[in-house]
Amino acid sequence: MTYLIPLIPLLPLAGFVVTGLLGRQMGRESHQIAVWAVVASWLVAMVVAFAALAHGFGIGDGAGITLWNWIPALGFKAEMGFYVDALTGCLLIVVTTIGMLVHIYSIGYMAHDPGKWRFFAYLNLFMFSMLLLVLADNFLLVFAGWELVGLCSYLLIGFWYPRRSAAEAAKKAFLVNRVGDMGFALAIMAIWTQLGTLNMQAVFKLVEGGGLSSTWVAVVALLLFCGAVGKSAQFPLHVWLPDAMEGPTPVSALIHAATMVNAGVYLVARCNPIFGAAPGVMVVVAAIGIFTAILAASIAFTQTDIKRVLAYSTLSQLGYMFASLGVGAWTAAIFHLMSHGFFKGLLFLGSGSVIHAVGDEQDMRKMGGLARKIPITYVTMLIGSVAIAGVPPLAGFFSKDEILGGAFKSGFLWVWAIGFVVAGMTAFYMFRLMGMTFWGPSHVDPEVEQHIHESPLTMTRPLILLALPAVFLGLLIGYPPESGLLHQWLAPVFEATIAAGGRTEAAYSFLGIDGGLAIVTTLLVVTAIVAAWRLFGVDMPAIGLHAEPRPDRVREVSARRGLDFLYRGSSAKWWFDDLNNLLFVVWGGRLAGAVWWFDRVVIDGTVNGIGTVTTQAGLGLRRVQTGHVQNYALGIAIGLIAMAIGYFLIAVR
C-alpha cells in the first residue's frame, strides 16, 4: 500500500504539468485532464486513508515511504518521504473529496472564462502542494508544501489580475503569509540546531523523551504557531483572508475555506507532542483562537458582501479550531476541521452559484427573494447554514459541541463562555446572510432579474454531494460524542499527548454536564436563528410562515442603546486594515523615507564624495601628463637620481 502514497500528490502534479503546458491548445476541453487527475488522486487517497484509519496508524507506526534523499548535505539530511497516519487520513479525506468536487464545480463556473486552462492548472498545482503538505514526513517538506500552497493562493486570488483589487489582494495575502512563514522557517531552524533531525516522527520521539529543554520546546511551539497563525489567518494576521475573496469563488471554497487555511490547524495538531510539552503556549493558542472567533464573528454581522461574510465566518470557525487545540481537545479540533471543510465548502460553492445567478453581483443588498428562483442552491445553502449554526443533528452541532464541552470540562471557562457567545453570533449572521439573499422582497436589478436561472448540473451536483456530509458526517463519525468513530481513529495520534498532559476528563454524560451544555447551546442557537428570521424576513409558504424583513432594526437598536460605536466598528472591521495602513504603510513609509534619506545623503554622499575626490584628484594630476616626451624624460632622470642617492644613503654609508 505504501507504493500508492506517492501517487496521491503526483497525479495532480502530472495534471498541472500537462494542463499548464498544453492547456491553451486544448481550448474548451482544457479541464478534462485536470479533473480526471484529481478524481484518480481521490480514489487512491480514499484507499490509503481508510487503510490508515482502519489500522489505527499513530505516531511512529504509520505507513511511510522514502522516495529519495532530497537534500544530502554534510551532516544535514532532508528526505523526500511521505508518512501516513490516522491524522493524515482524515486530512486526505477532506482535501481530496472537496478538491474533487470543487474541480467538477469549476467546470461549470469557469466555462466561459478565457483563462480556464490556467485556472485548472493552478488548481491542480494547489492540490499537489496541499497533498505534499499533508503527506510530508519531515518539516522541510512540509515547509515546501506550505510555501507552494501560499504561491497557489497568490496565483488564484490574483487570477483576474487585470482587476486592480484582485492583484492587490493577492499581494496582501502573500505578504501577510510571509510574516507567519518566517516564524515557521525559524521553527525549522531551531528544530534542526537543537535536535539535528527534521524527520517529524524522530523529532516527536526526541521531544517526548525530553530531548528538548522546556524553553526550547516553548520557543519552537510558539514559532510553529506563528506559522499557523499566518496560514490560518488568525489574529493579528487575519487581514488577508477577507480580501482573498477577490479570487474566483471555487478558489475561495477550496483554498480559503476548506483546505489551505486548515493547514495551520493541521500543523498544530500534527505537532501535538511539541505543543503538549509546552502548556504555556497552549494557552496562547487557545486565547488567540477564541479571540479571533469572536472578533471575526462580530465583523461578519455587518458585512454586505456575501463572500466576505463567509470569509469572516471561516476566520471565526478557524478560531474555534485553535481554541479547541489550545484547550487540549485535539480530536474535536480535527472533527470541526472536517465538518467545517464540508459545510463551508458547500456554503462557498452555493454563494458562487448565487453570484453566478445574479450576474456576478456580490452585494447582498442587491439580492433577496432568490429562494424560489434557484431552489437547489437555496436548499443546499440552507442545509449548510443550519449545519454551521450548530443545530442538531447536523455536522456542526456535534463538532462545535465537542469543542465547547472540551473547553468547559478542561477548566477553560473563559474559552467556553466566549465560544458560547460566538455560537449564537454564528447562527445569527448566517441567517442574516440567508435572509438578505434568499428571503424577503427582491432587490435585484430588474434587468438582471429576468435572466436569473439555476446553475448547470456540474455546479449543483457538487452542492448536493457536499450537503450530504454536512448533514450526516456528525452522526456518522461523531456519534456517540467523545467516543465516536473519529475518536477511535485519532486516538493513536493523540493519546500519548493527552496522557502526558495529565488532564483527566469526566466521561461524556448525556444526563449530566455535557447534555446540559448541549441543550443550552442549542437553545441559544435557535434563539439567534429565530431573531435573524424575524429581522431579515422569512417566507416559507409551504408551512405558512411569512414575515416582513426589517434589516434596519439592527441599526436602530444599536443606535438607541448608545451602542452605535459597536455597529460602526464592526462594519469597519474594527479598523484593523486602517491600523495596518497606519502602521506599515504610513509610518513604515515614513521610516523607509528616513532610511532612504540616510541612504541618499550619508551613504550615497560618502560614495559620491569618494568619487568626487578621485575625480578632482585625477583632474589635478592630469596636468602632470603633459604629453611632452621631455617632461617624462626629466621624470625618469629625477627618479634615477633619487634612486642613486638613496642607494648611497642606505647601502654605502
Next chain:
Amino acid sequence: MSGSLDSYLVLSGLLFAIGTFGFLARRNAISMLMSIELMINAVNLTVVAFGAFVPALNTHAAVIALLVIAVAAAEATIGLALVMAIYRNRKTPLVDEYDSMSQ
C-alpha cells in the same frame, strides 16, 4: 693622470651629464638624438676604460664596445628615420609641438 682609471670614468660621467642635459633641454628632435649619441659615447668610453685597466676584461671590453657602436648605428638610423617621418606629418622638428598626447 692618464694612467688612472678614475680620470677616464669621471670624464665619462661628465660627458654623460652633458648628454642628459641636452636630451632634457633641447627642443629640436635632432638635437635630442645628438645628445643620445653623446650619452652612448660616454658609456662606450667607460667600457673601453675598464678594458684598458682591468686585465680580465681586456679583449671582452673591445668586443662589447664594437657591438655597442654597431647597435648605436642602428639606433641612429631608426631614430633619424622616425624624425623624418614625424617631420613630414607635423611640419616641425620641435619636440614640444608633438603634443597630440596632451589634452
Next chain:
Amino acid sequence: MPIGDSIPLIGIRWDDVLFVALAATLLVSALLVVTLRDIIRCGLALIVSFASLAGIYVLLGNPLVAATQVLVYIGAISVLVLFAIMLTQTKNAPARLVFQTQTLAAAVAAAVIAVVITVAVLATTWPSAGQRLWTSTTDVAHLLFRDYVLPFEVVSVLLTAAVIGGVYLARREISGDGENR
C-alpha cells in the same frame, strides 16, 4: 730619435698632456653640441667630440675601437645627422626656441648626475691593474668570431632590420592615393 715619456724640463708626461687636451676638447665640444643655437654647428661640434673621443681610445691602447669610432660615428652617423638636419631645418630657429621651458631643471639634474657619478667613481675601489694594457686586435678578432659569433650575427641582422626600417620610415609615400602616411 725617440722622444721621451715626459716633456723635458717640466717633467709632465706626454700622455697626461694628451689626455688633458683631448678631454678638454671633448667636454667643450660636447657642451657646444647641447648649447649652440645653430643646429648645423651643433652637428659639426658633434664630429669634433667624436674625433677627440677616438683619440682617447688610442690613448687607452685600443686602436681598433678608435678606428671603428672614426669610421662609424664620424663617417656614417655624423653624416646621417647632417643630412637629417639639412632635410628638416629650413631656417634658423629663434633663440628662445632652442631650449625647453624645463632647461633650469634639466641643468640641475645633469649637474646632480655628474656629481653623483663622480662621487661614485671616486668612492669605489676598482680592481684596476694600475696601468694601461694594450689591446691586441688579433685577440679581439679571435674572441669576436669564436665566443661572440652569435651576438655578432644578431647585430648583423639588427643592422639589416634597421636599414629596412629606416628606408620604410623615411620613404616618401608616392603610391596609392598620394596621402602621407
